[in-house]
Amino acid sequence: MSVDDRKLDVLRAIVEDYVATQEPVGSKALVDRHHLGVSPATIRNDMAALEDEGYIAQPHTSAGRVPTDKGYRLFVDRLSTVKPLSAAEKRAIQTFLDGALDLDDVVSRTVRLLAQLTRQAAVVQYPSLSRSTVRHVELVMLAPTRVLVVLITDTGRVEQRVVDLPADADDALVGELRARINALAVGQDFAAVEARVTELTERFGPEDRAAVAAVTATLLSTLIERHEERVAVAGTGNLARYGQEFDRELEPLLSALEEHVVLLRLLGEATSPTPVRVRIGSENAQTGLSATSVVTSGYGPGELALASMGVVGPTRMDYPGTIAAVGAVARYVSKILAAH
Amino acid sequence: MSVDDRKLDVLRAIVEDYVATQEPVGSKALVDRHHLGVSPATIRNDMAALEDEGYIAQPHTSAGRVPTDKGYRLFVDRLSTVKPLSAAEKRAIQTFLDGALDLDDVVSRTVRLLAQLTRQAAVVQYPSLSRSTVRHVELVMLAPTRVLVVLITDTGRVEQRVVDLPADADDALVGELRARINALAVGQDFAAVEARVTELTERFGPEDRAAVAAVTATLLSTLIERHEERVAVAGTGNLARYGQEFDRELEPLLSALEEHVVLLRLLGEATSPTPVRVRIGSENAQTGLSATSVVTSGYGPGELALASMGVVGPTRMDYPGTIAAVGAVARYVSKILAAH
């Protein structure tokens, strides 16, 4: 075994021990707990080298070492093997998710499941509408200048939005608009609707065009955006279980979990379902959360991810277990969505 | 001034100082900060009496006194004067709430506003549907045995639910049912709909009755229940700002804030909008939250409350300020709902 290999072994051992005990780990404890075939002194040399390279650090002169963000990064990228889920966990995923009826239900069950499996805070973004097809569009007049737009998709998803019209409208106009929109949108996916619905304005008289444009604009842009911005959160209580070090981070993190904008930035862009992505500590410093890590995965029926789900916790977290849980849940939810 | 009056003054002073400083308050500090016209020794006698009666307690022999739950209760019921809101706060309420479009928006703005005003965690229950009138009912077939029921109310509220039918249905049946339901329900309030819609089943042939009954049952019961169970939460981060003593309570409280069942029990029954109700510490021990207090108020357009809103925090909270804020926001939101 070459030197470099052992150094990486040492780093792996440090990360594992530190995550398990939450205490700085020293050279002696290391050789006791892991059967590395060398003496503490040798380990010390390796540790000094690791510290020089920035993978570990010591909180004070005479304490053990603690992994740095850079150390966790290396651990996640090259050192950790995916921890297979236990049979009980697999069973939990199935029984928890199989009873779900509609999309809301899937999302809310998923987020609670993730929180329970990882014992951390879970976040699930609602799937984007862009791949759904339109089942029905309903327009309801609330007042002469206010119309409620309701969009129903084939996945059973309902989106609503109130539109303020630039001019008065009457029931006849709304009725006609409803009929025309449904005629060209029902059964189409969103991209197709977008292409066709913009022409709709021309079919109406000039005096009605402003109102029609307002409705179609809402239908196209706002509904998608609003939907993509929706997220479900669960397991915030788990975050309170961590001690001192994480306490400072707790308040900003809880606030962030309530702010959908920050939350979505934290989840990041969902491009493809795999692989599971990990952002560690300072890597998401833009949000001011330098002591928290995020483990996310895209999910959705096809090869393209519709949305992201993930888990949020302290940098000192069980990465292999969390990655496995997030990956498994994302795969299972994707399967469910594909079956619909 | 009689003896009893001064004892109550002392209790009031203790509560105010303790809330402000978070530290046990002694007899000397008391006469220094408040201009009670007597000496520390006299105060000590009063304090001893108050302790005998269970209103205050001392954490250890040689520390100051701390209010008990019973002491807070007396303070809230008889000693605290309603602290009027500052002009800035009143302005904040108006500017924050006036831009709200639909009901969702009102609720989400309200809950954030409450959290911000009180610097604690806020909870707002969605208004019950029972006073709304039906604007439109939409049925959408998702599969031969699955129908999506969408209810649109005059307040712009949209409720949805997937129904599993006991037998296959076709478009014709669903279309007829949609037409009949809308014919008798549109413009009616919920009580009226309930009375009339049950007869609907008889109009259909025996082979369809099971399916029709399933849909109407969903329409009547589930939609209301589900809606009444919905709550919005904000400001959980504020809870992390309290020290030690509240840390133990933090995890169960955060969990409770995610569990709508517990949360609704915490909010309590909303009967009439006023007055603001306060539940202190052990008074809601059924939920296991013996160190948290809840300040709630009903709200809604009429004299009857449609739902509850409130604030959750440690027993050591600024009751007068919180009560004033909750009351003012509840009144303002009620006014907005009435104007709709």
Next chain:
DNA sequence: TGCTGGCACTCGACCGTTGCAAGTGCCAAT
């Protein structure tokens, strides 16, 4: 009767000291 000053007492908080143990870095030897 109620208030007050005085006094002895209690007990947690604070502080400096000390001993301990964990852990390190370095070095000479293998």
Next chain:
DNA sequence: ATTGGCACTTGCAACGGTCGAGTGCCAGCA
């Protein structure tokens, strides 16, 4: 390259003493 030995650093816990805030009680006084 690895190892055992050794001196060194340093946080931490235990200890003891002092301090001060706060109390309860009592005798005196209006």
